[in-house]
Amino acid sequence: MGLTGLLVAVFVLLAATAFGAYRKATDGKVRSVSGSISHLHEPGQITLLQFSSAFCAPCRATRVVCAEIARTTPAVAHLEIDAESQLDTVRALGIRRTPTLLIIAPDGEIVGRAEGALTLAQVRTAIGAVHA
Secondary structure, eight states, rough: OOHHHHHHHHHHHHHHHHHHHHHHHTTOOOOOOOOBBBBSSOOSSSSEEEETTTTOHHHHHHHHHHHHHHHHSSTEEEEEGGGGGOOOHHHHHHHSSEEEEEEEOOTTTTEEEEEEEEOOHHHHHHEEEEEE
């Protein structure tokens, strides 16, 4: 391998490391957002609106977490949308990857957004912020 090949390999490794660090820092973090969505939530309940795709392993993990939260927490519903079949909605909401979870207050206001797999603790904390 010549000097050019070595420099390309080093650059690729640095870029991959930087991307991995970015994803580790941002995946599963719930951030505050504002907006309203009237037709994709359960009125009177906090709605965990999950955008998923068919072959997404983190989507399956997030589905399990959200279903458990909805099953054990009063006034919380979980709705899952196949991103591929709802492209207009995906574009309108700026969904760029799956899973993306929107946390919607009982009045239809979007109060949180997270991309990537989430833990039970992260979702419970986000829901607690809505109740506060």
